[in-house]
Amino acid sequence: MPMKSFLFAAFLLIGVGLLNQSAFRVMETEKAILLEFGNLIDADIKPGLHFKLPIAQEVKKFDARVLTLDSQGETYYTLEKKPLIVDSFVKWRVADIERFYTGTCLTSVGLSACCKSGSMKGCVTRSVDAKCMRLSQDSVTS
Numbered sequence: 001m002p003m004k005s006f007l008f009a010a011f012l013l014i015g016v017g018l019l020n021q022s023a024f025r026v027m028e029t030e031k032a033i034l035l036e037f038g039n040l041i042d043a044d045i046k047p048g049l050h051f052k053l054p055i056a057q058e059v060k061k062f063d064a065r066v067l068t069l070d071s072q073g074e075t076y077y078t079l080e081k082k083p084l085i086v087d088s089f090v091k092w093r094v095a096d097i098e099r100f101y102t103g104t105c106l107t108s109v110g111l112s113a114c115c116k117s118g119s120m121k122g123c124v125t126r127s128v129d130a131k132c133m134r135l136s137q138d139s140v141t142s
Helices: 002-022 097-101 105-117 121-141
Strands: 023-026 030-036 039-045 047-049 057-063 068-069 074-077 083-085 089-092
Touching: 002 057, 023 030, 030 097, 039 097, 057 097
Parallel strands: none
Antiparallel strands: 023 047, 030 039, 030 057, 068 089, 074 083
């Protein structure tokens, strides 16, 4: 009798673990994509409770609300050497989740670099440098 109850408890524990790994919930304020071994399978998962294969599939969620990226005020100097404090912010949201996930290098790296450093000047410089490098590589290959 104790062996049967032990096996029952073990199978019940394994079943709950598998259910926990295979069920996922998408809130109304989120957008989600389903990846199978890293390949995009479904880019339009509706809000609600869904199921996936525990090992083979992975779900990535993104915020669907309007987000604000606020940078610290930076001091720029005019030609007359007068300080000018520039404060900026960006309001954005993900409209096309598939394009956002598989986005270009400049968009994903540039935006994350701005978010991490909080420096608009550095982000603009990196973006211009990357574009110049791309142009120079195109002229070399032509």
